[in-house]
Amino acid sequence: MLLDKLAWFSILLTALSISISPYPLILVLTYLIHEGGHLFFATLCGAKIKKFKIGGFHLSLSYDCSQISYKKEALVCVGGIVFNTLAARLAVFLPFSKGERWNFFVVCNFCLALMNLYPAEILDGGGVLRSILYVFLSQDKAEKITRGVSIFATILLWLLCVYFQLVFSSSLSLFFISLVLLVELCFSFIK
Numbered sequence: 001m002l003l004d005k006l007a008w009f010s011i012l013l014t015a016l017s018i019s020i021s022p023y024p025l026i027l028v029l030t031y032l033i034h035e036g037g038h039l040f041f042a043t044l045c046g047a048k049i050k051k052f053k054i055g056g057f058h059l060s061l062s063y064d065c066s067q068i069s070y071k072k073e074a075l076v077c078v079g080g081i082v083f084n085t086l087a088a089r090l091a092v093f094l095p096f097s098k099g100e101r102w103n104f105f106v107v108c109n110f111c112l113a114l115m116n117l118y119p120a121e122i123l124d125g126g127g128v129l130r131s132i133l134y135v136f137l138s139q140d141k142a143e144k145i146t147r148g149v150s151i152f153a154t155i156l157l158w159l160l161c162v163y164f165q166l167v168f169s170s171s172l173s174l175f176f177i178s179l180v181l182l183v184e185l186c187f188s189f190i191k
Helices: 002-019 024-045 070-093 099-118 124-136 139-168 172-188
Strands: 048-055 057-064
Touching: 002 057, 024 048, 024 070, 024 099, 024 172, 057 172, 070 099, 124 139
Parallel strands: none
Antiparallel strands: 048 057
């Protein structure tokens, strides 16, 4: 029951982030490009798509990587980051890509790519870390290290956001993103 409420909380936060965006369709397009990258690499590597999910500040695909190597699984995890980076780089070099909307598109893609490099379990960086560790360590050790790094990284991000909020009175958006990551991390222990 509590996990269902968390899912609705995540959906509401996603809708809020889109609604307060100056260009909501660009934000949705950025999310779709990201998930398209995962879909492309999952298909390329032979992973099967299980479901599509809306979560806190993100859309996500759930895929079954049990039939592919850990290296290919890491490639699937990094696919969204690659597509967002390529989309931003391409948008910079297009001759008609000038103006506020294009700048917003570039910034959103780069920010989504950078955010997903963070080694938290619920982000792509955590999946990449886990997949790489599986290549070198036992599954149990890889899971423990990934969980430890994820907990440390998520708490560190949250503390940094609190610090920035208190010292610089910065935007609450990064604070809320870190709070969602922290809440989802806490609830991942219940699953």
